[in-house]
Amino acid sequence: MQTPFITLRGIHKEYPTPAGRFFALEAVDLELAAGELVAVVGRSGSGKSTLLNLLGGIDRPTAGEVLVGGEAVHALSESELSRWRGRNVGIVFQFFQLLPSLTAVENVMLPMDFAGRWPAGERRERATRRLAELGIAGQADKLPATLSGGQQQRVAVARALANDPAIVLADEPTGNLDSRSARELLALLGEVVREGRTVVVATHDRAALAHASRTVSLADGRIGEAA
């Protein structure tokens, strides 16, 4: 294996619940190389989403370390984490999570706006170009509610790539798509990997596994096997 780009070391994650503590991840150690497409599989509640959240810096481990490109993500403050996320991570959600009051192109411009990436005058052009690369330039000025599920997920991918992140995380990206749109999305993620980015996909979709260079299996918060 190449030099790890992402390292999870001794990760524990637990949540307090009225019924007591819930252990989402226990003793997870994982190393991922740059340019890998990693599929994280497991049943519902196995800890897939939690793992992705920790990788993307949208949640913090209860114990352990998350190192990305040598940066200790787990030790960043909230505002540092926001900046880091904006520049280094793109996220694709199962339910797309586009902001309903913004058009497709504005949704793509939003991460650039928050990160202050690219001069303000260039953002629209860049966003439009990204949409064109994904084949939906014609939908740029439409609101998400007027787009199909597949089109919305492409906009979500364009948004995830807006700031040229090194890591793209996708949580059940095909879970809400028909089979054709799902196939197209997986092909897209393959292209993203070819651009040199690390893609981690949490999925139940067997088709996704075919595209993955590596599979990480989770069961009850523990890594069972890696292929």
Next chain:
Amino acid sequence: MSPRWRKVLRDVSLHKGRTLLAILALATGLTGTGALLDTWSLVRRATAGTYLASLPVSATLRVERVDEAMLGEIRASPRVAAAHAQRVASATLVAETGETPALLFAPDTFERTDMARFSLTAGRWPRDGEVALEGSSLELSGASVGEHIRVRAGSGEPAALAVTGVAHDVSVAPGWMDHVVYGFVTAATLRRLGAGAQEIQFRVRDAAPTRENVRAVAEEVRAIAERHGARVLSVSVPVPNEHVHAAQMDSLLLTQGAFALLALAACALLVVNLMAALLAGQSREIAVMKAVGASPRQLLAMYLAYAAALGLAATAVAMPLGAAIARPYAALKGQMLNFPVEGFAIPAWSFALQAIAGALVPVIAAAFTVRRACRAGVAQSLREGAGGGERLVTRRIAIPGVARPLMLSLNNAFRNRGRLALTLATLAAGGAVFVAAHNLRASVVESVDAMFIGFRQDFLLRVAEPQPAQRLESLVRAAEGVALAEAWATASAQAPDPGGAPGDHFTVLGVPVPSTLMSPAVLAGRWLVPGDERALVVTRPLAASDTRFQPGREITLAIGGNEAPWKVVGTIEGLGQPIAYASRDALGRARGDERATLVMAAAELPDRAHPLPVAMRARASLEEGGVRVATSALALEMRRALEDHLLLVVQFLGALGWVMLAVGGMGLASTLGLAVLERTREIGVMRAIGAPHGTIAGMLHAESLAIALMAWAIALAASVPASVALGKAFGAVMFPVPMHLAPDLSGSLQWLAAVVAISVAACAGPSLRALRIPAVRALSD
């Protein structure tokens, strides 16, 4: 425009209802505070511009006589800026419909320029046999320029005076409010009427004197008058440069200002609720924005800018409304102070202050809620979704025998305790003001009742010359309808302090002991008893003005030039005047004159509600007996004048209570709207398992009613200390009238009816929204 600000703008247009509600709520509070601020600025400018520009009198000395040499010496005094002589007579305006107290002024000149300037607003100044009426009492007189009024001052038949003009004197309280007709006449007219006391008025040179400074100058003037052989009967030093109704105005504006701020605070609470609703609806969007790189500070700026925009929009609505309310209101206050508020241009600083408050209040109110929402964990927010997730229920209320849907409603009301507290605070604050205003009104009426309890007289007659008491009593008792009559003596007294200062003048009333007409409630010590010699019972205002007037203490009084020790034996409420009561016989012996000048009388029972004819017959009986009557007054009129002053302030508070109820209603509506939003899934489940429309709407109505009834109960409890505090502040500032707390049941019941109506109205929108939620959509997210 960057996408994030475009999002803020589109959110405003997407949530029009909520945005409008927030703007409406803020505009309501800002209109109230803005109107009061504008009013205050207009009245303040008018006070400074009109009242002070009239060069008000610093002090008035009532003297036996005055001459030019005496006036010349007073004017030459280095600390005196101006001095004038005038005659003043208490009179009665006689009309077919009844009699009205009047006060006639005969200044040495109508064209004063250096002190107490008054002006002519219509017609011309009077010559002998004519009168110019003060504008504020024109309506009360029932006359207009060119007509005649009939005035009795002193003896005999009323004299007809032609009304030649309308004058304006900013130094007198409005005639309509004090129930007194003010008129300007010549000294010759007063002599013809056979009445009038001589006064010297002066103004000190110091532009901002203290009352002590003026008193010192008054002593110099007194010494000059006495050197010229004129006895000084009384010295009156009002609060310098302060209008006679200034304290009332301050009280009114301060109380209303406090309540307006309370209303604004209630509006701010509503903004907290509305922002919470907005943020709960956007919690997933906030999480997504954070996931794609938004920092908490960027999100905070977005939502606080939204709050500020709401405030500025509300200010844009509220500023012209507040100004529109302020102009007539300031004019009304001007009427209450008897000077016109000229020029209604509201100062720019008032608008600037309103704009700043308008922008800041919602930002401050929303800051905590927004900060918390922007700091919420991304992962958790993404899991919970729109509405901020359904709150985990770990405890619930269970009342045996209560239907399950109703039980569910009650539990729902308590699910988000923070929000419930906020809603209750908003609604209960409105209710507390509403009920407190009712209680205050009842307290005012009861306090005035209490003041008059010990006074059984229905009318009083003041005779022009002192008469033997028995003669006065027998003449009045001879009149048909008179049940009781007592002649009282009056004297002006001073309590010289040990340092040598003569002390303020106050009136001592000599009452027969025991009295059939007066048996007041005693606050401390006791009332007068037979055998009391040089014993005093003082009113609370007199006791408050000089700490030596405490029961058990001995004090030296100067009465009619004789100094003698008196013993204070008790304190009573009195009618708000600094007065001392003594035995008529003892007072007569102390002043060397046992005659009386006042007759107090009570009508027989059937006539007590309308005692005017009896008073007129008593007056006629005195005059037939050769006793000239100077003035007469009905206790009912005195009471009405007192109540009118007080209740005017209370009515404004009542209006503010309604405003706050409206704001509270909006708060309840937003809370219920939020409850529906948060429980979309739960409502969907209920619909999926067969709950009919009526059940879902009924549950929301029950929840709304439960909150409203809690607010009702809290408001009732909160209104007690609020009423007590209001009563104390009111009594202390408005008049020396201590307030009797009088809970007003009708206010509580009106508040109950209002709160039930509010609960129904507030629930209408959220119910409709709940009924439109399709089960499948509710469960899909």
